[in-house]
Amino acid sequence: MLQSSINASGNSSIYRPVYYRIHDQEDERKLHALIKNNPDILIYDTIYTQLTELIRLQHPTQRPDASATAILISEHAGKDLKSYGVWVYYPWSKKLVHLLDEEEFVFVRTSRNIYKITPEEIQILRNKKIGIIGLSVGQSIALTLATERTCGELRLADFDEIELSNMNRIKVGVAELGLNKAIVAARQIAELDPFIDVKCFTSGVNAQNINSFFTEDGKLDILVEECDGIDIKILSRIKAKSLGIPVIMDTNDKGMLDVERFDLEPERPIFHGKVPELEAYSEEELTDKLRTLTIPEKIEYLARIIGFENLSPAMLRSVSEMNKTIVGWPQLASAVTLGGAMITDVSRKILLQQFSVSGRFFVDFDELVQEDKNTIK
Structure with missing residues (x-):
């Protein structure tokens, strides 16, 4: 797991994002505090779209329709999608983005490399x-x-x-x-x-x-x-x-x-x-x-x-x-x-x-x- 820190010397030196996996109670508490104390944060949550793409890649021969995809997403991720994956905060732009976690993120993001790269x-x-x-x-x-x-x-x-x-x-x-x-x-x-x-x-x-x-x-x-x-x-x-x-x-x-x-x-x-x-x-x-x-x-x-x-x-x-x-x-x-x-x-x-x-x-x-x-x- 990558370690994240915010450099106290000023915003111009920060380049690492901060990760919140809110299935962990401590991370959930910290994320709620971040949002409460920074009302100007921009929140981007496209986790359902990312999961849709993940499911499609995991079932390349099936081509499930929207209703079948919803069932497969529920089976894969559960009902509480807010807790799925990782929330990534970019301090320099005050953007908070909900993403698939590392293994699934890399799998989806590199899927169009295959088989030019195996x-x-x-x-x-x-x-x-x-x-x-x-x-x-x-x-x-x-x-x-x-x-x-x-x-x-x-x-x-x-x-x-x-x-x-x-x-x-x-x-x-x-x-x-x-x-x-x-x-x-x-x-x-x-x-x-x-x-x-x-x-x-x-x-x-x-x-x-x-x-x-x-x-x-x-x-x-x-x-x-x-x-x-x-x-x-x-x-x-x-x-x-x-x-x-x-x-x-x-x-x-x-x-x-x-x-x-x-x-x-x-x-x-x-x-x-x-x-x-x-x-x-x-x-x-x-x-x-x-x-x-x-x-x-x-x-x-x-x-x-x-x-x-x-x-x-x-x-x-x-x-x-x-x-x-x-x-x-x-x-x-x-x-x-x-x-x-x-x-x-x-x-x-x-x-x-x-x-x-x-x-x-x-x-x-x-x-x-x-x-x-x-x-x-």
Whole structure:
């Protein structure tokens, strides 16, 4: 059972819902007190509709009509539907939602995945842990992973806050400006599926918490690295390699996807061997070196890691205009969304042992979709 708590430091730091199973008298008392003390709570109770769908899925060949469904629901859930399932409270929006409890909720919510993902594979994925560093590009990845239910736990790390200019590719509302990016993503996941365990690292990943991010409550199964800082980009790979954790990165240009299977290739150099000198340092020496990098040195490392030959003409122009006419790395919503799809697909295949290679891959729409490639006659 997931543990829930409300952070006393303020509403902006809350991202975990609160669960009330009112067949338990203590939970029933607490729920009544919550409603009494918060008259502006919005209550959503669609449990009968959810049970209807559950019954239909449990009897796929029968197709019971409304009256037969009502009988089956009564037999399954009893007469007191108010006490069935779980009531989930979202403190940040003051919404109280009546849901099927975890096992039935997951069964119904993932039913349209079958048989693209088998029931046995769904159960395997429920026990997997994925960490994401960087919740700008990473937000689309986190939401796609959660929507497809590719894992049972997500660890989200970002120290940055939502700014107005982020809204060209991050799916947020204007009321969420100023909130931490990891918190916003965690709330969206909780409202999609309150049974996915989400842990937020709102200071990002750093030397003080990197061990906790990678190993606390169980080692990560996959690291998705999408951060802007070259130091954490490198340090997180060194840590992942030492722990035998595969790393996936979407570069958000030309559909470029990097996969590093440190779980299968423990001696594999980071970044496909493009910066071999960095692996000669100890963790402390590397941290000191990366902390003192100048802007030109950081750009040089990025150029070697990504390869300017792999950038689109538009991105190359953007790089040349950095800190002249633009102040940030350009990212488009369409490319970010594609990254979410690619990383979710590859993550699922890695976790289910259906994909076993490292490498750099491209899903470049400028190459794939062209006027002269129209093959329909």
